[in-house]
Amino acid sequence: MTIRSFEPADAPAVSALICTAMRVSNTRDYPEALMEEAIQHQQPQNVLDRAAWTHFYVAEESGRIIGCGAIGPYWGKTDESSLFSIFVLPECQGQGVGRRIIETLEQDEYFLRARRVEIPASITGLPFYLKMGYAHKRGMEALDDEGIYRLEKFRDNGCLVCQRINQIECGENPYFVRELETGYVVIGDQQRIPGYTVFLCKQHATELHHLEPGFRDRFLHEMALVAEAVYAAFGPDKLNYSLLGAGRGLHMHWHIHPRRAGDTPSPGPVWQLGSELSDPKYTPTPQELARLKARLAAALEAVLQKEKQEN
Ligand SMILES: [Zn+2]
Numbered sequence: 001m002t003i004r005s006f007e008p009a010d011a012p013a014v015s016a017l018i019c020t021a022m023r024v025s026n027t028r029d030y031p032e033a034l035m036e037e038a039i040q041h042q043q044p045q046n047v048l049d050r051a052a053w054t055h056f057y058v059a060e061e062s063g064r065i066i067g068c069g070a071i072g073p074y075w076g077k078t079d080e081s082s083l084f085s086i087f088v089l090p091e092c093q094g095q096g097v098g099r100r101i102i103e104t105l106e107q108d109e110y111f112l113r114a115r116r117v118e119i120p121a122s123i124t125g126l127p128f129y130l131k132m133g134y135a136h137k138r139g140m141e142a143l144d145d146e147g148i149y150r151l152e153k154f155r156d157n158g159c160l161v162c163q164r165i166n167q168i169e170c171g172e173n174p175y176f177v178r179e180l181e182t183g184y185v186v187i188g189d190q191q192r193i194p195g196y197t198v199f200l201c202k203q204h205a206t207e208l209h210h211l212e213p214g215f216r217d218r219f220l221h222e223m224a225l226v227a228e229a230v231y232a233a234f235g236p237d238k239l240n241y242s243l244l245g246a247g248r249g250l251h252m253h254w255h256i257h258p259r260r261a262g263d264t265p266s267p268g269p270v271w272q273l274g275s276e277l278s279d280p281k282y283t284p285t286p287q288e289l290a291r292l293k294a295r296l297a298a299a300l301e302a303v304l305q306k307e308k309q310e311n
Helices: 008-024 032-039 044-053 097-105 126-131 160-169 213-234 270-278 286-310
Strands: 002-005 055-061 064-073 080-088 116-121 149-154 176-179 183-187 197-201 238-243 253-259
Touching: 002 097, 008 032, 008 044, 008 064, 008 080, 044 055, 044 064, 044 080, 055 097, 064 097, 080 097, 116 126, 126 149, 160 176, 160 183, 160 197, 176 286, 183 213, 183 286, 197 213, 213 238, 213 253, 213 286
Parallel strands: 080 116
Antiparallel strands: 002 055, 055 064, 064 080, 116 149, 176 183, 183 197, 197 253, 238 253
């Protein structure tokens, strides 16, 4: 068996394979009428349309297509992806074809760039995906309105910034202020410099020149908007902007420090403070954090509104 990229000429064979799998395998778990309706959306043209915005693969044996699967952006996002159209011909199931397809998709750039990968799974496919390391999406253990399980996998790449973003995704990051197009705005963990704010890049990238130019320009532009909001919210003498990164925190994140005269022992970057910057005694109380977040969120909203009006 080989796995290769889908070609437009495969569309009729792939469509036929999906329809067969739905009729034979999925009707064990779904009413036939529902499957017949779903099959209307699995015609050759539908397959071609999907292949246009995903990376679509087929499994082939002796010139016959026996399986397929695709991966693409999750609702247009650059840091989340979704798997689609994973089907294996009924008589070829249980031979590791599905596993090989998943392994291929998990080597694809849409997988590697994502922090989180989702699968809309049928009842039929559920045990297989659980075995492949996917779990029920938070708060969605039941079937959705379409009779589908929402499963997901967080990629643990050891990156501390990705971990923080995943916490935001799960609603478990108390420092989170707002999501922008290219990143997430959070209040800094410790507030030795009051108003310290961080802007986390949505892409797990370590250098600006690694970003696609359009995304990079937007990321830099949004950093400037965040900085403007920090300025408006906390009224410093001067802002400091740093894009550093070391160890498990190479993933780009801007540190924005509102500076005031005399806030460090001697003039110069805040980094002269060393471990004092992360001293737990500067961790904001929940009340302080709520106040910081509210001020920054309001300023950010005003900056974004102003930008919208100017364009
Ligand atoms: Zn990362």
